[in-house]
Amino acid sequence: RMKEGCIMEIERKYLLDQLPENLTSYPCKKIEQGYLSTEPVVRIRRSDDEYYLTYKSKGLMVREEYNLPLTKESYLHLREKADGVLISKTRYLLPLTGTDLTIELDVFDAPYEGLYLAEVEFPDEASANAFVPPVWFGKDVTYSSDYHNSTLSKGKKLSRCLFHGCRDFSARLFFYSFLCLLFACFGLFFCAYILCFCCFHISVILSKRRCCSF
Numbered sequence: 001r002m003k004e005g006c007i008m009e010i011e012r013k014y015l016l017d018q019l020p021e022n023l024t025s026y027p028c029k030k031i032e033q034g035y036l037s038t039e040p041v042v043r044i045r046r047s048d049d050e051y052y053l054t055y056k057s058k059g060l061m062v063r064e065e066y067n068l069p070l071t072k073e074s075y076l077h078l079r080e081k082a083d084g085v086l087i088s089k090t091r092y093l094l095p096l097t098g099t100d101l102t103i104e105l106d107v108f109d110a111p112y113e114g115l116y117l118a119e120v121e122f123p124d125e126a127s128a129n130a131f132v133p134p135v136w137f138g139k140d141v142t143y144s145s146d147y148h149n150s151t152l153s154k155g156k157k158l159s160r161c162l163f164h165g166c167r168d169f170s171a172r173l174f175f176y177s178f179l180c181l182l183f184a185c186f187g188l189f190f191c192a193y194i195l196c197f198c199c200f201h202i203s204v205i206l207s208k209r210r211c212c213s214f
Contacts, residue, residue, distance in 0.1 A: 009056070009065045009121065010128050013147060015138040016116035019107070020094070028092045031106075034082025038150040044070065044078045047091075051075040056150075060143045061128060084153040085111065096120065096134070112152060117141075 033045040041056035051070035057063050070078070079086070088109040096103050101120055108115040118137055122128040133140070141147045146156070 006064060006066050009063045010061060010123070010125055011119050011121045012061065012128055012131055012133070012140065012142045014118045014133055014140055014142075015147075016105070016118055016136070017138045018136075019105075019116060020136060023092055023105070023107075026092045026094050028090050030088075031091050032086060032088050033149060033153075034079055034086045035084060035150050035153045036078065036082060038083070038153065041148075041150045043150070044075055044082065046075055053078070060145065062125060082153075085155045087112075087149050087153055108152075111155070117147060 029048045031045060031047050033043055036042040036044065040058070041054075043054045043056070045052050045054060049072075051072055051074070053068045053070050055066040057065075089106045090109075092105040092107070094103040094105055095101075101122070104119045104121070106115075106117045106119070108117075120131065120133075122131065145151055
């Protein structure tokens, strides 16, 4: 549940290459949110049957956040005034083993389907800085504003390389490397063919000259 009033949001954010097993066994909520402003961030959000207006200060790992409750009617009214893309996602709440922290795992809908982000909130900056993520977490994007929902609301298209910690980029790199190797082999074969062709003709010419010399 979102807290009302002013809070200090301290969180780390990570990309995920793949979703954990049995994800649907964890509690989740359906979230829709839009932005009345991105600088500063003024957001409206529906989280299941709860509605909020939120202001966020500038920042990456640490930001001030103010939350005010909305009625469904006021949310729908402001929803029509939101700029850019409405963000739709399912948020799963997973306990972080060995701690009292919770992983908020967001699975995004279109136009960002395939984007999985895991966020962990901390009580203080020291805890956030000392955090060692689970091995199944991907790239740390805490300090990249590209993955702020306010940025995504602008309709920015993220490549699948960015979605999955460059897993797809590695696949493409392998494919292109294979093509380069294939072309290199073809080039070597072609050069060897030309060399053999030239050697054959040179040997023929030399043979003819020997015959003529007799």
